[in-house]
Amino acid sequence: MATTNSAASRIELLQGTLDLLILQTLAWGPQHGYGIAQMIRAHSGHALQVDTGSLYPALHRMARKRWVRASWETSDQNQRVRVYALTGTGRKQLTAERSRWDSLAAAIAGVLRPVSEG
Amino acid sequence: MTWWHGRRREQDLDAEIRAHLRMAEADRVAHGELPDDAASAARREFGNLGLVKEATRGMWAGMWVDRIAQLTHFALRRLTRSPGFTVAVVASLGVGIAADVTMIGIADALLYRPPAHVRDVNRLVAVDLSGTRNSYPDYLALREHADAFSGVAGYARRAYAMVEQGVVTPVQALLTSRSLFATLGVRPRLGRFFLPDEDRLDGPHVAVLGYRLWQNRFGGDATVLGRTVHVAGDEYTIIGVAPEGFIGAGSAPVDLFLPLASTKFDAGRAAITSRRYSWVELVARLTRGTTVQAARADAALVYRRALAADSASSNFGASASYVAVTPLMEARRASAGVNGSVSLLLAAIATMVLLIACANVAGLLLARGVRQRHETAMRAALGASRIRLLIEAAVDGVLLSLAGGAAALLLSRLGTSAIERTLLSDAAPHIPIDLRIVALTALVTAATAVIVSVWPAWQATRGDPARSLNGAARGGTTSHLRARLALVTGQLGLTFVLVVGAELFGASLRNANDVDLGMTLDPVLVAQLNLAGAGYAPARVRAELPDLMARLAAVPGVIGVSGTGAGVLPGWMNYRYSVPGRDSFPAVRAQSGLPGYSAVTPGFFAAIGMPLVRGRDFAWSDLTRHVIIVSEPFAKLYWLHENPLGQCVKVGGSDAPCEEVIGVSAARRGGPTNAAPSPEAFVLLGSVAEPPLFLKLFPLSQIVVRTRGAAPDVASSVQAVLQQRFPAVPIAPIRPALSLLDPVMRSWRLGADMFAAFGVMALVLAALGVYAMVAYSASQRRREVGIRLALGATAQQIVRLLMSDTMRAVFVGLVLGVVAAFLGARAASKLLFGVSPAAPVIYAGGALLVIALALAAVAMPAWRSTRVPPSEALREE
Numbered sequence: 001m002a003t004t005n006s007a008a009s010r011i012e013l014l015q016g017t018l019d020l021l022i023l024q025t026l027a028w029g030p031q032h033g034y035g036i037a038q039m040i041r042a043h044s045g046h047a048l049q050v051d052t053g054s055l056y057p058a059l060h061r062m063a064r065k066r067w068v069r070a071s072w073e074t075s076d077q078n079q080r081v082r083v084y085a086l087t088g089t090g091r092k093q094l095t096a097e098r099s100r101w102d103s104l105a106a107a108i109a110g111v112l113r114p115v116s117e118g
Numbered sequence: 119m120t121w122w123h124g125r126r127r128e129q130d131l132d133a134e135i136r137a138h139l140r141m142a143e144a145d146r147v148a149h150g151e152l153p154d155d156a157a158s159a160a161r162r163e164f165g166n167l168g169l170v171k172e173a174t175r176g177m178w179a180g181m182w183v184d185r186i187a188q189l190t191h192f193a194l195r196r197l198t199r200s201p202g203f204t205v206a207v208v209a210s211l212g213v214g215i216a217a218d219v220t221m222i223g224i225a226d227a228l229l230y231r232p233p234a235h236v237r238d239v240n241r242l243v244a245v246d247l248s249g250t251r252n253s254y255p256d257y258l259a260l261r262e263h264a265d266a267f268s269g270v271a272g273y274a275r276r277a278y279a280m281v282e283q284g285v286v287t288p289v290q291a292l293l294t295s296r297s298l299f300a301t302l303g304v305r306p307r308l309g310r311f312f313l314p315d316e317d318r319l320d321g322p323h324v325a326v327l328g329y330r331l332w333q334n335r336f337g338g339d340a341t342v343l344g345r346t347v348h349v350a351g352d353e354y355t356i357i358g359v360a361p362e363g364f365i366g367a368g369s370a371p372v373d374l375f376l377p378l379a380s381t382k383f384d385a386g387r388a389a390i391t392s393r394r395y396s397w398v399e400l401v402a403r404l405t406r407g408t409t410v411q412a413a414r415a416d417a418a419l420v421y422r423r424a425l426a427a428d429s430a431s432s433n434f435g436a437s438a439s440y441v442a443v444t445p446l447m448e449a450r451r452a453s454a455g456v457n458g459s460v461s462l463l464l465a466a467i468a469t470m471v472l473l474i475a476c477a478n479v480a481g482l483l484l485a486r487g488v489r490q491r492h493e494t495a496m497r498a499a500l501g502a503s504r505i506r507l508l509i510e511a512a513v514d515g516v517l518l519s520l521a522g523g524a525a526a527l528l529l530s531r532l533g534t535s536a537i538e539r540t541l542l543s544d545a546a547p548h549i550p551i552d553l554r555i556v557a558l559t560a561l562v563t564a565a566t567a568v569i570v571s572v573w574p575a576w577q578a579t580r581g582d583p584a585r586s587l588n589g590a591a592r593g594g595t596t597s598h599l600r601a602r603l604a605l606v607t608g609q610l611g612l613t614f615v616l617v618v619g620a621e622l623f624g625a626s627l628r629n630a631n632d633v634d635l636g637m638t639l640d641p642v643l644v645a646q647l648n649l650a651g652a653g654y655a656p657a658r659v660r661a662e663l664p665d666l667m668a669r670l671a672a673v674p675g676v677i678g679v680s681g682t683g684a685g686v687l688p689g690w691m692n693y694r695y696s697v698p699g700r701d702s703f704p705a706v707r708a709q710s711g712l713p714g715y716s717a718v719t720p721g722f723f724a725a726i727g728m729p730l731v732r733g734r735d736f737a738w739s740d741l742t743r744h745v746i747i748v749s750e751p752f753a754k755l756y757w758l759h760e761n762p763l764g765q766c767v768k769v770g771g772s773d774a775p776c777e778e779v780i781g782v783s784a785a786r787r788g789g790p791t792n793a794a795p796s797p798e799a800f801v802l803l804g805s806v807a808e809p810p811l812f813l814k815l816f817p818l819s820q821i822v823v824r825t826r827g828a829a830p831d832v833a834s835s836v837q838a839v840l841q842q843r844f845p846a847v848p849i850a851p852i853r854p855a856l857s858l859l860d861p862v863m864r865s866w867r868l869g870a871d872m873f874a875a876f877g878v879m880a881l882v883l884a885a886l887g888v889y890a891m892v893a894y895s896a897s898q899r900r901r902e903v904g905i906r907l908a909l910g911a912t913a914q915q916i917v918r919l920l921m922s923d924t925m926r927a928v929f930v931g932l933v934l935g936v937v938a939a940f941l942g943a944r945a946a947s948k949l950l951f952g953v954s955p956a957a958p959v960i961y962a963g964g965a966l967l968v969i970a971l972a973l974a975a976v977a978m979p980a981w982r983s984t985r986v987p988p989s990e991a992l993r994e995e
Contacts, residue, residue, distance in 0.1 A: 032137065032138075032141075033134065033138055034137070034138040034141045034142060035141075038145075051165065052138070052164050052165055052170050053165055053166070053169055053170045053173055054173075056131075056134070056135075056170055056173070056174040057170075057173045057174045057176065057177045058177075060174050060177040060178060061177040064177060064178065064179050075137075075141075077141075077144065079137055079140060079141070080133060080137065081134075081137045081141075082130070082133070082134045082137070
């Protein structure tokens with residue numbers, strides 16, 4: 001099966017990075033839960049597999065914090081789906097999380113580089 | 119957050135997940151998978167549906183409300199599914215908690231709770247200048263001159279009759295100084311309290327109603343102010359209503375507040391002007407920073423100066439050497455006396471009942487936990503967290519305890535008012551259900567909830583679910599049975615203690631009742647009158663006595679009647695006697711205390727069932743003759759074996775005239791605790807033999823009426839005759855003469871009644887506990903019993919097998935109970951009468967009762983288990 005292999009190469013998401021990924025995904029346009037999971041998977045070259053047990057709690061938590069707004073829409077397959085869209089607060093949050101991620105990545109890179117050079 | 123809102127959110131989540139699954143499925147089909155495979159693969163990829171939902175729900179706002187609602191909903195469903203169990207638990211808890219809260223409430227009211235509406239009780243003190251109450255001038259001196267007190271109030275209790283529109287209502291009146299209200303810090307509920315001008319000799323007659331009387335007699339009517347009532351023969355104008363529960367600084371109910379100085383008292387005007395009459399109780403508020411010791415010194419100083427300035431005071435030996443200043447709460451505790459100790463004892467006993475009830479509930483919950491072990495283990499195996507299962511069990515416990523607590527509040531309300539009405543009618547104040555009691559209930563309930571619910575759940579979820587699942591069918595583990603046996607052992611031990619207590623107090627009461635007082639006070643009624651100071655000239659009362667007695671004797675059902683100057687029972691008054699030539703006898707000189715004195719009308723000895731052993735009774739023709747009747751101990755004291763008839767007795771001292779002894783009465787005593795009958799003498803009321811001072815002070819204060827059998831309407835007829843004769847005189851409600859003994863009998867009666875009530879509760883609860891345990895263990899061992907029966911065991915052998923564990927618990931419980939009961943009884947031996955705390959008969963009787971009960975509770979379910987055909991029991995598994 002295809003999933004057996006991908007499960008082995010799957011990367012555990014760092015605590016807090018899921019929020020960033022979801023916010024970034026929604027920055028490109030409103031999306032439903034399944035779509036968000038698929039997009040993250042596609043954009044990470046199938047390396048990041050979002051666990052539904054983390055995705056939906058995260059979405060509902062963000063909705064409570066008013067970072068995203070949820071609404072019911074009808075999909076192209078004529079199905080009622082709940083679609084999440086970024087709010088103004090969410091956009092600000094995305095900027096904040098991004099800069100935090102950038103500084104974190106830089107810091108980690110800083111730690112790793114001397115080791116690889118030495 | 120509404121339930122409906124929660125429901126919609128739940129449906130939305132379901133729809134969202136359904137959509138997710140369908141999209142995933144469609145994608146897979148689009149990639150060429152078979153529809154059926156695609157559906158199950160999508161499900162597998164999604165993961166545990168329940169867990170995802172649970173985690174998502176955890177993110178919702180206000181979720182805890184929903185979660186509690188959900189937990190409660192499930193718990194209610196579980197509890198209503200087994201109504202028998204629920205009722206048993208709630209009833210056990212209700213009875214146990216109610217007993218405990220009621221008794222603690224009563225002990226609290228008698229001993230620890232400050233009187234209602236009193237501000238800052240810690241600065242209040244009871245003041246006693248002479249050891250026998252205080253005089254009115256002393257009250258004034260203290261109020262005016264003692265700097266240690268910011269307020270001093272005087273009061274005295276009197277039982278009066280209130281006449282309003284022809285209806286006579288007995289009332290407990292508090293004659294009080296105007297300063298009482300300010301000193302205690304209380305505000306009127308309606309109208310006002312006394313003005314300075316209303317608290318003086320010959321002041322206007324005004325009255326403040328107690329809340330209870332206002333409600334019961336006037337229906338809480340706000341227009342009652344300005345209306346007039348007759349109290350103690352005088353017209354009083356109602357000027358105010360006291361707040362609910364206000365009874366001054368004492369601890370007995372008060373219906374009516376009257377000004378201390380303007381009201382008639384027993385000794386008339388002299389009681390206000392002279393130090394000779396000690397009748398006022400004093401309560402004072404310490405000025406800030408003053409210690410009790412400093413206040414005592416100040417009060418003594420003021421008293422000494424006042425006595426020095428009063429030339430008349432030396433006549434009756436007043437001195438400032440006594441003077442006691444006691445914190446009010448301490449004084450109240452001291453005055454609660456035996457009632458207080460009995461109520462504390464009963465509070466401890468009630469706590470035992472609660473423990474027994476808790477043991478029952480714990481046993482029931484434990485059994486239920488074991489019954490549900492399979493289900494619990496199954497749920498644990500399916501991924502329910504242990505915390506969740508424990509919380510569910512805790513919610514069950516909390517719900518059961520809340521229900522039990524609610525039942526207990528109701529029961530304790532009923533119980534408190536029943537005890538107030540019957541056992542403590544004149545000793546206890548009104549006991550309101552106050553917040554502290556409610557808090558106590560909540561606390562007891564919560565503690566019970568923790569004990570009874572979480573422990574069995576802990577037991578049930580302990581260990582490996584797979585093993586529990588395998589072992590579940592085989593039922594209770596040995597640790598569970600051991601726990602239940604321990605509970606039953608404790609229950610039976612406590613029950614035995616209660617049974618012994620009931621027996622000890624019952625025996626005390628019987629012994630006290632059996633003591634021959636030398637009188638037969640049943641069926642005898644007694645009426646109390648308050649003629650003194652009510653404007654009735656003593657001479658006129660005396661002149662009317664023969665006619666009044668004749669009129670009372672004519673009431674149908676009356677077979678004997680007599681009036682007394684002071685009181686019916688001996689010990690009301692003692693007096694000095696002199697017998698010429700005998701006063702120097704060693705026996706007479708060695709006699710401690712003075713002989714008793716009573717002034718009675720003809721027929722007294724027949725009316726109270728006290729035979730005359732020699733001579734004759736008084737007759738009205740003796741009014742002008744110097745005659746006297748003495749009791750046997752009196753005769754023996756002065757004349758030993760000589761004939762007392764015809765001898766001379768001088769009443770009051772050697773300079774008094776000679777009274778000729780015309781009769782000798784049998785010996786009597788005033789109560790069961792009086793060691794031996796003391797000597798006493800009787801004179802004819804209103805005759806020349808009576809000392810003139812007594813004639814003025816005690817013209818007629820009690821009337822005894824012997825009736826033919828129990829005659830309920832005789833009381834009202836007698837009351838009517840008296841009220842008609844003395845329309846302006848307070849006549850206390852007529853009551854059985856035996857009730858005169860109530861104050862001495864009360865502690866035993868209270869102990870016997872309450873121990874018996876609690877003992878029965880404990881027996882029932884313990885029997886239930888034993889029965890439930892044996893029935894349960896028998897049902898768990900059905901298979902074993904079936905095999906044994908199939909292999910040829912007899913029913914007796916099976917019953918013995920099933921009973922053996924329990925009967926061992928019974929005996930261990932009894933041994934513990936004997937030790938506990940003995941220690942308890944020895945500690946309480948001062949409260950017992952005529953029975954040893956170690957009386958073997960009592961312990962044997964109690965043990966027999968408990969064993970018989972346990973046998974019955976054990977044998978029934980054990981025997982029933984042998985009635986099942988072995989084939990059936992074996993086939994079940």
